[in-house]
Amino acid sequence: xxxxxxxxxxxxxxxxxxxxxxxxxxxxxxxxxxxxxxxxxxxxxxxxxxxxxxxxxxxxxxxxxxxxxxxxxxxxxxxxxxxxxxxxxxxxxxxxxxxxxxxxxxxxxxxxxxxxxxxxxxxxxxxxxxxxxxxxxxxxxxxxxxx
Amino acid sequence: xxxxxxxxxxxxxxxxxxxxxxxxxxxxxxxxxxxxxxxxxxxxxxxxxxxxxxxxxxxxxxxxxxxxxxxxxxxxxxxxxxxxxxxxxxxxxxxxxxxxxxxxxxxxxxxxxxxxxxxxxxxxxxxxxxxxxxxxxxxxxxxxxxxxxxxxxxxxxxxxxxxxxxxxxxxxxxxxxxxxxxxxxxxxxxxxxxxxxxxxxxxxxxxxxxxxxxxxxxxxxxxxxxxxxxxxxxxxxxxxxxxxxxxxxxxxxxxxxxxxxxxxxxxxxxxxxxxxxxxxxxxxxxxxxxxxxxxxxxxxxxxxxxxxxxxxxxxxxxxxxxxxxxxxxxxxxxx
Numbered sequence: 001x002x003x004x005x006x007x008x009x010x011x012x013x014x015x016x017x018x019x020x021x022x023x024x025x026x027x028x029x030x031x032x033x034x035x036x037x038x039x040x041x042x043x044x045x046x047x048x049x050x051x052x053x054x055x056x057x058x059x060x061x062x063x064x065x066x067x068x069x070x071x072x073x074x075x076x077x078x079x080x081x082x083x084x085x086x087x088x089x090x091x092x093x094x095x096x097x098x099x100x101x102x103x104x105x106x107x108x109x110x111x112x113x114x115x116x117x118x119x120x121x122x123x124x125x126x127x128x129x130x131x132x133x134x135x136x137x138x139x140x141x142x143x144x145x146x147x
Numbered sequence: 148x149x150x151x152x153x154x155x156x157x158x159x160x161x162x163x164x165x166x167x168x169x170x171x172x173x174x175x176x177x178x179x180x181x182x183x184x185x186x187x188x189x190x191x192x193x194x195x196x197x198x199x200x201x202x203x204x205x206x207x208x209x210x211x212x213x214x215x216x217x218x219x220x221x222x223x224x225x226x227x228x229x230x231x232x233x234x235x236x237x238x239x240x241x242x243x244x245x246x247x248x249x250x251x252x253x254x255x256x257x258x259x260x261x262x263x264x265x266x267x268x269x270x271x272x273x274x275x276x277x278x279x280x281x282x283x284x285x286x287x288x289x290x291x292x293x294x295x296x297x298x299x300x301x302x303x304x305x306x307x308x309x310x311x312x313x314x315x316x317x318x319x320x321x322x323x324x325x326x327x328x329x330x331x332x333x334x335x336x337x338x339x340x341x342x343x344x345x346x347x348x349x350x351x352x353x354x355x356x357x358x359x360x361x362x363x364x365x366x367x368x369x370x371x372x373x374x375x376x377x378x379x380x381x382x383x384x385x386x387x388x389x390x391x392x393x394x395x396x397x398x399x400x401x402x403x404x405x406x407x408x409x410x411x412x413x414x415x416x417x418x419x420x421x422x423x424x425x426x427x428x429x430x431x432x433x434x435x436x437x438x439x440x441x442x443x444x445x446x447x448x449x450x451x452x453x454x455x456x457x458x459x460x461x462x463x464x465x466x467x468x469x470x471x472x473x474x475x476x477x478x479x480x481x482x
Contacts, residue, residue, distance in 0.1 A: 032159055036166070036260040037268075040249050043167050044242035047174070048388060055218045055384045068226040070289040071379050080227070083290055089301035092457070096304040099465065103311040106472065107267055110319040113479055121476045128469050135461065144458045 091143045095135070102131055166259050170248055178394040179210040184435075185394075185442050186210075192446040220383035227288030228380060236286060237381070237388040239279030244392045246272045247399045252327040254412045254426020255419070265326035266318055269403055270311050273358065276392065277303040280367070283389070284377035295376020298453065299360060299367035305460040306357035306364075312468035313350040316475040317407040320344070326403075330411035339410035343478065346471045348408040350464050352437070355400040357460070359393060361441060363448035366456060401437035402430065409433050 027035070070077050106124070113120055183198070186209065190197025198206025224233055250265040252258040262268050277300065284296015317340050318324055321332035333339055341348050357364035368376040378389055405411055410433075412426035422429075451459070 027159075033260055033262050036163060037246060037249055037262070039163055039167060040170065040246045040259070041242045043171060044245035045238050047171060047245070048238045048241055051388075052222075052384055055220075055222065058218045059383060060219075060221050062221065063223070065226075067221075067223055070225045070227050070287065071374065072290065073374070077227075077289075080288075082288065082293065089297055089304075092301050092305055092461075095461070096308065099308045100311070103308065103315070106312075106315055107318065107324065110315050110472075110476075111322055111324065113319055113476060114322055117480055121473075121480050124476065125473055128473060132466060132469060135465065139462060144454065144461055 091138070095138055095143070098134065099131065102127070170245060170259070173248070174245060174391065174395050175214075177398045178391040179214075181394040181397055181438055182210045182213075182390070183207070184438070185445075188439070188442050189446060192443075214387070217384055217387045222383045222385065223380075225288055225380050229286040229288065232282050232286035233380075234385075236279045236283035237385050237392075239282065240276045240392045241388050243272050243275035243279065244395045244399070246275075247396070247403075250326045251399065251402045251430075252330055252406060252411055253430050255327075255423055257412075257423075257426060258327055261325055261327050264324050266314055266324045266329070266407070269326070270307075270314070273310075273396070273400070274303070274307055276396070277307070280377055283381070284367075287377065287380040289380050291373045291375075292377050292379045295367045295369075295373045295379070298373075299377060302357060302360070302364065302367060302456060305457055306354040306464075309350050309460060309464035309468050310354035310358060312465065312472060313347040313354065314403075314407055315468075315472050316340070316344045316347040319472070319475050319479055326406050327411075330406055330413060333410045334413045337415075339408060339413075341408045341410075343475065344408055344471075346467065347475075348404065350468050350471070351404055351408065352440075354460075354464065355404065356441060356444065357456070359396055359400065359441070361393075361397075362445040363451050364456060365450060366453055369450065397438050397441055398434060401434045401441070404437055405430060405433040 072078070105127070109116070109120060109124055116123075187197045187205075189195075198209035200206060201212045202208025224230055247269055249259045250262055250269050252261070280303070281296050281300045284292045284294075284299060287293070287296075317329055320336075320340055320343065321329040323329060323332065329340075360367050367373070368378060373379075378386060381389065412422060412430050414425075414429055417425060417429075
């Protein structure tokens with residue numbers, strides 16, 4: 001028995017200009033990948049809608065003023081729910097952006113490291129070293145200190 | 148029959164429909180299995196009995212009963228809430244959960260879609276749920292939810308980085324970002340990357356726990372101080388979606404760890420043609436082992452304090468992960 005093949009390598013036709021097209025759908029495997037991902041994302045949304053739809057038939061709907069209040073340990077909420085709060089996390093947001101961009105740079109480097117050899121390793125060490133310096137600066141500056 | 152099946156699944160549209168159906172069944176099933184395991188194991192670890200009556204024996208139908216119950220619950224949206232955002236938040240969280248499953252290899256050639264940027268895709272998609280959680284916290288119009296949402300955002304972005312940096316070691320060793328490519332590289336190397344990447348694996352698991360907001364990293368939903376944080380105002384099925392997403396994400400993040408560090412569908416000594424059939428079983432066994440560890444941690448460790456949690460990520464995990472990258476790079480270049 002052959003195992004049902006989940007189109008890991010679908011039948012393809014090589015085009016003259018070097019592209020590849022699936023012989024079955026006339027789309028490139030690249031586009032098919034996007035389509036699959038898109039279909040999965042849509043499925044996520046549909047799952048929510050279908051289940052909420054079923055629930056809408058079964059559940060009671062009887063809103064009262066008290067029920068529609070936000071929860072605040074049983075007493076009536078004081079002031080607005082969007083009260084002012086100290087967003088100490090914005091600094092982390094800034095740090096995150098820097099390091100996330102760094103990660104984006106490291107991934108392609110990680111793949112071609114074999115060809116780059118020592119040169120690539122030294123370059124990346126310098127890059128990471130500079131970023132660690134930045135992190136040390138932020139920590140010394142007291143970003144992580146909670147008073 | 149099998150040739151017919153092969154032909155049928157070679158058609159892109161048929162196979163896509165089949166995959167979507169499979170995932171639509173898989174997510175609730177995985178959620179129920181892990182939810183039940185969590186209930187029973189928690190009970191065991193606290194010397195309780197746990198679910199007992201539903202279904203007649205061992206309370207096996209408890210989660211089904213809970214699901215039916217949730218269907219009948221009134222769907223309350225507070226007067227103060229930002230309604231559209233409040234409604235979209237669980238959708239975003241579930242989308243990220245479903246889309247994450249695309250790149251997990253369950254056997255040789257058994258994968259929903261082998262993307263060439265698989266690892267990168269998985270990490271990018273998993274951070275989509277951060278947005279959903281922040282939206283949920285913000286839109287509820289509740290002070291606890293706002294605090295919980297902000298904490299969640301702070302925590303999830305802090306631990307996103309170790310998570311991303313920890314997997315680079317495996318990518319480096321395999322020389323590819325494709326998930327099944329990484330498993331094949333491990334088969335070729337003859338050992339799971341855990342042996343070299345034990346630091347990466349450790350960081351990945353810690354960061355995954357934090358990404359899931361599970362104890363000891365459950366500051367965003369801390370029941371005792373924030374009354375479930377961003378979940379406070381959710382009720383009925385909308386509430387359930389967040390839980391479904393948490394349980395399913397436990398499964399997917401563990402499966403990603405299995406793929407990157409534990410050899411995926413491969414076990415030493417099993418011939419290639421057997422792997423095609425045993426693959427999914429091996430992946431599930433390894434994955435549930437990690438899920439078990441996550442549940443175990445929940446009843447072992449106390450909760451972190453918010454500042455400890457941030458310094459663990461920024462002062463320890465990120466520098467450690469960066470050092471791991473350099474050391475792995477040296478290993479790769481010179482050995």
